[in-house]
Amino acid sequence: MPFIQTLTSTPISAEKEQILKIKFGKAIEALPGKTERWLMLNFVENAKLAFAGDAETPSAMLSVDVLGKGDYASFNRLTGILSEIVSKELDIPKDRIYVRFSETPYWGYNGELF
Numbered sequence: 001m002p003f004i005q006t007l008t009s010t011p012i013s014a015e016k017e018q019i020l021k022i023k024f025g026k027a028i029e030a031l032p033g034k035t036e037r038w039l040m041l042n043f044v045e046n047a048k049l050a051f052a053g054d055a056e057t058p059s060a061m062l063s064v065d066v067l068g069k070g071d072y073a074s075f076n077r078l079t080g081i082l083s084e085i086v087s088k089e090l091d092i093p094k095d096r097i098y099v100r101f102s103e104t105p106y107w108g109y110n111g112e113l114f
Contacts, residue, residue, distance in 0.1 A: 001114065003039075003063075005041075005043075006043050006086070007061040008047060008049075008059075008092065010046070010092065020085065024041060031078055051096050062086070062097065064101050065101075065102045065104065066102070066104070067106075067107040083099065
C-alpha cells in the first residue's frame, strides 16, 4: 500500500511520466514486502517550489507513504534510487530533491481497512 507523490518545479512530459511509473514500480521493491501491485502514484508538475530561497533552479519533493513500519536501511536505499531516477529523467540535481517518508498503521482499501 505505498503511495508516492512527486512534486516537481519542472514539466513532466507524457513520455517521462510513463518512464517514472515503470521505474518507480521497480524501485518500491527496495522496501520489504512492497511491490508495484499496490503502488499508487501522483505526479504534480510545475509546482511552485523554492529550495534554499531559490525558485529558479529545478527541484522536487517526493512523499512516500507506507502501511506499517519501515527501516532506516530500506528507506535510505529507496531514497537513493528515487533520487537517481528523478535526477536522470527530469534533469533535477540530486541536491535539490527531498524524499519524505510517512508510516501509518492503518490503510483503507475497497471500503475497509487492511
